[in-house]
Amino acid sequence: MIHFPGMPAPLGRVVEMLSTLPGVGPKTALRLGLNLLSRPAGETAALAASLKSLHELVGFCEVCGCFAEQGFCQYCDDPKREARTVCLVEQPVDVLMMERSHSYRGHYHVLHGRLSPVDGVGPEQLNLAALDARVKAGLKELILATSATVDGEATAHYFARRYRDAGLVISRIARGVPEGGELEYLDEHTLSRALDQRISWDSASL
Structure with a gap:
């Protein structure tokens, strides 16, 4: 368990859970935990309810595997x-x-x-x-x-x-140079892709 001197156990549990999220270290988790603690109780309760319902209400489409609230996603149903x-x-x-x-x-x-x-x-x-x-x-x-x-x-x-x-x-x-991109900021793999997938000037200007 992540421990900071003087930290109440309930806050420590929240910080520990937050620190398991991608890109969230102990210090960031502490800042988030303190922010939640400073908010009105109703807001944190609403957040907790949203997290609780996440797995209950959101699943994956039976056909394509995309996000779905029912058996099928909105794309397969369209x-x-x-x-x-x-x-x-x-x-x-x-x-x-x-x-x-x-x-x-x-x-x-x-x-x-x-x-x-x-x-x-x-x-x-x-x-x-x-x-x-x-x-x-x-x-x-x-x-x-x-x-x-x-x-x-x-x-x-x-x-x-x-x-x-x-x-x-x-x-x-297709892979290659993004719209508005400058060559000096592109890596060699992207440039190689752009060259391999080049099209004729007439086609590009249509």
């Missing part, structure tokens, strides 16, 4: 979205980021991880069986939107090979 186009992502939060673009109108499939032999994560640890079922049901296109890391690229290659004979179009989201 009849206006293209059900035969599926974007493959690593985590549910990636779906939220994709939706910020307002440019994709297909469905999603969340792996809940990525292949990482070093960490002992293989295909059997991912949301794979459900994706196999969706491919067999007749997908038109699978968009690989895994991260631009070594493990993310390995995961994309794995699924591209797995479904290459499944009769669907397999695509990969």
Whole structure:
């Protein structure tokens, strides 16, 4: 248990729990705990109620694995979205980021991880069986939107090979220079990607 001299035990328990969150060290946890203590009791009670209901009310979609308050997420339930186009992502939060673009109108499939032999994560640890079922049901296109890391690229290659004979179009989201980006701030991997995925000037100017 995290201990600061003179700290009351109830506050110590709160600080200890807060310190288990990613990026929160003991001192930051103490500041957060003291801030909560200084707030009106009603506010901290509301926070506690929200945390309590988190696991009770939020789960994962039975089809795609994204966040869902019922059995299915809002994307799988939307009849206006293209059900035969599926974007493959690593985590549910990636779906939220994709939706910020307002440019994709297909469905999603969340792996809940990525292949990482070093960490002992293989295909059997991912949301794979459900994706196999969706491919067999007749997908038109699978968009690989895994991260631009070594493990993310390995995961994309794995699924591209797995479904290459499944009769669907397999695509990969583009990598390269971001809009408004300056070359001097880009790493060599991003520049290499931008060169490999270059397009003709006529196409770029359309």
